[in-house]
Amino acid sequence: MVQDEKKKNAGIWAKLLGLFLFLIISLNAAIWITGCTYVYKALVYTYPDTDDIDIFDVRSISAKNPRPWPLSHSYNKYALPASTLAKLEELDSEAFLVIREDSLIYEQYWDQLKENTVSNSFSVAKSIVGLLVGIAQEEKLFSIEDPVSRYLPSFSEGRNAELRIQDLLTMSSGLNWDESYSSLFSKTTEAYYGSNLRKLVKELKVIEIPGTRFSYMSCNTLILGMIIEKASGQNLSAYAAEKLWTPLGAEYPAFWSLDKTEGVEKSYCCYYSTARDFARIGKLIQDSGVWYGKRIVSSEFIKASLSPHGIPDESGNKTDYYGYHWWMLDHKGHKIAYARGILGQYIVAVPERKLIFVRLGNKRGEKVLPNHYDDMINYLDGVLDTF
Secondary structure, eight states: OHHHHHHHHHHHHHHHHHHHHHHHHHHHHHHHHHTOTHHHHHHHHOSOOTTGGGTSOEEEEOOOSOOOOOBOTTTTOSOOOHHHHHHHHHTTEEEEEEEETTEEEEEEEOTTOOTTOOEEOTTHHHHHHHHHHHHHHHTTSOOTTSBGGGTOGGGSSGGGGGOBHHHHHTTOOOBOOOOOSSOTTSHHHHHHHOSOHHHHHHTOOBOSOTTSOOOOOHHHHHHHHHHHHHHHSSOHHHHHIIIIITTTTOSSOEEEEBSSTTOOBOTTSOEEEOHHHHHHHHHHHHTTTEETTEESSOHHHHHHHTSOOOOBOTTSOBOOSBSSSOEEEEETTEEEEEEEOTTSOEEEEEGGGTEEEEEEESOOOOEEETTEEHHHHHHHHHHHHHO
16 A cells, blocks of 8 residues: 555656646747747846846947046045935945035945946936937937938838837837836846847837827837937947047946847946946036036037926826936925936936936835935935035
8 A cells, every 4th residue: 555655646746747847848948939038047147236247248438538526625524414324225325426516525335346346327328328319419410300210110111100219218109118127028128138139129019109108118218229320320339438428538438238249239228337437427417418618418408308398108197207318306496307227326416506416226215206216315315415
């Protein structure tokens, strides 16, 4: 009897093992048949991180004429409020710095990071691309009123032909993109871990009338990057180096993740730089597109970037918090412009106070206002109260 029971149990386990192996083989076959091989990389690395520069190919954005920030005579003589410092430490910060009146007045680093350590900015890159669009338009490489099809032929047919560059800038493209960060099979996950961004873009379809609904989607910035590439005849990193990074006097090279070796920039994310150099973007916004007397971006484009476009959002409310790839907020009598990334990366400018701050790190807070996060508000209050 005991012998029979053992044989019976062994048979059950053998069947379960066989079923398990069948499922594994079937799943792998499905992944290969559908071309979703990026899933393997996503499973290995689980979730995007600030040091993902080590797992992707990158292209360098050169810094040829470095201009270090002058140090304020009060450099690091101020202390942040205890609540701000607690929030920074709670959310696993890497860097926090403040520029006042064009001088570096405060900076702090964690976990052995230094002023020359680069970190992933995630969607802060979207705001950088927004500025590059403004530069390209000023150079008459294109107009934001142009149809996307003029530069990317895959948008020439059907509703795709209705899409304009401006619709991409305002996040109102109406494309069939899934902006999910937790699904293995979302287009956002495929864009991050996959190796063929051009194919991914060619498969996109306009499913809503462009320009009629604000819906934040990474594909919009991805397409903008490809348009700049096509119109300029340069890869996006080379264009950024020549038109933005070098003119801004960046101290260190930046890096942009690619989908593969010598591939396409992940323009919607994955621009790696230092906190000090990210602050230069804040100064450019603060000074309406001028860097120490030199015009980099037209004042008209900066004004449009920082003006609510008013397109109804997914709740049906007019968008009063987003312009041309930049976020905005009225706070305590101040007009705030900022770029943000998914793990609480921020470049924040308070132009009327000549204040800029940058935060880099690994976590962000909770959404407390309809479209803003409590950590950014905490940092903002701390900076406004201290400096």
